[in-house]
Amino acid sequence: MTVRVRFAPSPTGELHVGGARTALFNWLFARKHNGVFILRFEDTDIERNRPELIEPILESLRWLGLLWDEGPYFQSQRFALYREWAERLLRENKAYKCYCTPEELEAKRKAALSAKLKPKYDGRCRSLTAQEEQEFLRAGRQPALRIKIPQCGTITVEDAIRGKVEFDFSELDDFIILRSDGRPTYNFAVVVDDITMGITHVIRADEHLNNTPKQILIYQAFGHPVPVFAHVPMVLAKDRSKLSKRHGATAVFEFRDRGVLPEALVNYLARLGWAHGDQEIFSREELIENFSLAAVHPSAAIFDEEKLFWLNQHYLKTGDPKRLGELLRPFLVKLNILSDAEAQAVPIEALKRMVVLFRERAKTLSELAEPACYLLTDNFSYDPEAVKKFLTPDKTELLRGLAEALTSVERFVASEIEGATRAYLESQGRALKEIAQACRVALTGRTTGAGLFETMELMGKDRVIARLRQAGA
RNA sequence: GUCCCCAUCGACUAGUGGCCUAGGUCACGGCCCUUUCAAGGCCGAAACACGGGUUCGAAUCCCGUUGGGGACGCCA
Numbered sequence: 164m165t166v167r168v169r170f171a172p173s174p175t176g177e178l179h180v181g182g183a184r185t186a187l188f189n190w191l192f193a194r195k196h197n198g199v200f201i202l203r204f205e206d207t208d209i210e211r212n213r214p215e216l217i218e219p220i221l222e223s224l225r226w227l228g229l230l231w232d233e234g235p236y237f238q239s240q241r242f243a244l245y246r247e248w249a250e251r252l253l254r255e256n257k258a259y260k261c262y263c264t265p266e267e268l269e270a271k272r273k274a275a276l277s278a279k280l281k282p283k284y285d286g287r288c289r290s291l292t293a294q295e296e297q298e299f300l301r302a303g304r305q306p307a308l309r310i311k312i313p314q315c316g317t318i319t320v321e322d323a324i325r326g327k328v329e330f331d332f333s334e335l336d337d338f339i340i341l342r343s344d345g346r347p348t349y350n351f352a353v354v355v356d357d358i359t360m361g362i363t364h365v366i367r368a369d370e371h372l373n374n375t376p377k378q379i380l381i382y383q384a385f386g387h388p389v390p391v392f393a394h395v396p397m398v399l400a401k402d403r404s405k406l407s408k409r410h411g412a413t414a415v416f417e418f419r420d421r422g423v424l425p426e427a428l429v430n431y432l433a434r435l436g437w438a439h440g441d442q443e444i445f446s447r448e449e450l451i452e453n454f455s456l457a458a459v460h461p462s463a464a465i466f467d468e469e470k471l472f473w474l475n476q477h478y479l480k481t482g483d484p485k486r487l488g489e490l491l492r493p494f495l496v497k498l499n500i501l502s503d504a505e506a507q508a509v510p511i512e513a514l515k516r517m518v519v520l521f522r523e524r525a526k527t528l529s530e531l532a533e534p535a536c537y538l539l540t541d542n543f544s545y546d547p548e549a550v551k552k553f554l555t556p557d558k559t560e561l562l563r564g565l566a567e568a569l570t571s572v573e574r575f576v577a578s579e580i581e582g583a584t585r586a587y588l589e590s591q592g593r594a595l596k597e598i599a600q601a602c603r604v605a606l607t608g609r610t611t612g613a614g615l616f617e618t619m620e621l622m623g624k625d626r627v628i629a630r631l632r633q634a635g636a
Numbered sequence: 637g638u639c640c641c642c643a644u645c646g647a648c649u650a651g652u653g654g655c656c657u658a659g660g661u662c663a664c665g666g667c668c669c670u671u672u673c674a675a676g677g678c679c680g681a682a683a684c685a686c687g688g689g690u691u692c693g694a695a696u697c698c699c700g701u702u703g704g705g706g707a708c709g710c711c712a
Contacts, residue, residue, distance in 0.1 A: 171712095172712095205712055207711090207712075208712065211712085261710090263710095264710095265709090265710055268709080268710075269709080272708095272709075276708090277637095278637085279637035279638080280638075281637075281638045281639075281708065282638095282708065282709085283708085307710050325641070328640070329640095330639075330640075331639085333639095334638080334639055334640090334708085336708095339709085341710085342710040344710080346710085348709085348710070349709095349711070349712050352712095353712090368706095369641070369642090369705085369706065370705095370706055371706095371707090372641065372706080372707080373640060373707040374707080374712095394641085396641090396642080396705095397641095397705070397706075399704090399705075403704060403705075404704095404705085405705080405706090431648095434648065434661090435648070435649095438649050438650065440660085441649085441650060441659070441660040442660090442661095443649095443660080443661050443662085444661095460648095460649075461643095462641090462643060462704095463641090463705060463706090464647090464648065464649090465647060465648080466647095467647050467648065467662070467663085469647080469662060470647070470648065470661080470662040471662095472662095473661085473662055474662090476675090480675080521674090522675090523673095523674055523676090524673065524674045525674090594671095596671060597671095598671085599671030600672060603671075603672060603673095604672095609672090610672055610673075611672055611673035611674080612673065612674090613672095613673085613674085614671080614672095615671060615672085616671095
């Protein structure tokens with residue numbers, strides 16, 4: 164039987180890193196077993212079916228390279244199907260009409276909660292007489308459909324990550340499967356979908372473990388075998404609470420916009436809750452090759468940006484300079500260094516040089532693009548502290564001398580520049596060490612950066628000479 | 637409140653009863669390299685939540701406690 168898995172997000176307008184990891188595990192599992200990865204939107208809440216809530220999720224998955232083989236399906240387009248399946252349960256006397264109003268139910272729920280009891284439906288409509296039903300109908304009430312669940316016994320969830328998990332029926336109640344307006348509820352729609360889509364493995368977040376017994380009951384009502392369940396642990400914030408906006412970046416796009424590479428995020432997310440011995444760096448192929456549900460660690464994991472950025476730097480250091488150079492363009496604009504048109508016009512050669520020169524100093528594409536302000540433009544500022552410390556009169560005099568010495572360098576490349584500089588310094592009885600930092604400050608306005616001569620080469624002769632001449636002025 | 641899940645360094649984790657004086661990675665500290673900053677190399681500090689069992693032997697199995705998380709909707 165071919166493996167069929169699905170990622171079933173609710174359209175929220177963004178793909179959360181936790182959701183991204185769930186999608187990744189599903190995708191890896193499908194690829195590993197030559198299966199089918201299905202995308203489905205859980206939008207029984209009709210409000211949610213809006214393109215602006217859906218498109219970012221699609222785009223995030225594409226950016227991560229988690230392409231789906233089927234779908235996207237939308238529950239909002241399958242209402243007729245759910246109704247049909249629900250009515251089948253009604254006919255078979257496995258479900259019944261409930262005329263209680265949401266207000267009545269809500270009041271009971273609140274009362275139970277404040278009495279410190281588990282809120283459960285009391286089964287009031289389970290055995291209404293025909294006359295009682297007529298009265299409700301006359302009063303204009305529209306019934307919802309509830310499933311009948313056994314009064315006692317237990318149900319066992321076989322979880323591929325957690326093993327057997329047992330629930331007592333006394334914890335469950337006759338829950339609603341079809342709302343009074345005819346729309347299905349989440350638990351019902353999920354099962355009808357998973358059955359009709361032939362899902363073999365349900366890999367989803369831990370928070371759904373409690374829903375699983377309800378869903379198994381629905382499978383049983385339809386006489387359908389259950390799929391394999393695997394509940395993956397939650398992704399938490401640094402303070403161990405649920406990851407949310409107040410913790411900073413949580414969406415895939417936020418990391419993309421900060422200059423994180425998709426392969427870094429994928430690698431990081433894969434290692435969050437899953438491991439293969441001591442290996443940290445995984446190519447996509449290695450991930451597929453080695454992934455297994457049994458190796459998923461059951462406890463919740465904290466999302467650690469530091470480690471993500473370390474991985475990101477690893478991929479910056481080892482990636483193809485041409486590709487990375489191209490990825491730099493939007494960041495030149497975002498950092499207000501160049502206009503859109505200017506950024507497009509920068510020769511790829513220059514971008515490649517920047518990548519090679521600065522990749523060991525940058526954790527993100529954004530950091531990698533930043534030196535362009537002094538390399539490609541004059542649109543940068545001098546750090547006053549650095550100027551004060553290094554651009555002292557004796558140093559600036561040497562720098563002006565160096566400027567003249569460099570005018571005679573024909574091929575303005577690092578090796579030639581270095582030769583000319585060392586020769587000049589020797590003639591002055593000085594060592595490179597003495598002016599290196601002063602030179603750097605004069606050229607870049609700061610005390611940190613790549614090798615001096617490579618920086619000069621990339622900056623270009625005109626800028627170098629002009630900046631050295633006016634050093635300290 | 638009830639139910640469910642979880643528990644190894646600050647973080648991610650290895651570990652499936654003896655290979656463990658608990659390994660790797662990030663972060664942290666030190667040293668080396670060095671024109672700066674990085675990168676790199678070497679070294680270091682740092683954990684089996686607690687209490688009972690089971691066993692010749694327990695991080696590993698069982699029970700309890702504590703702590704964290706989740707669920708209890710005509711939300712998904």
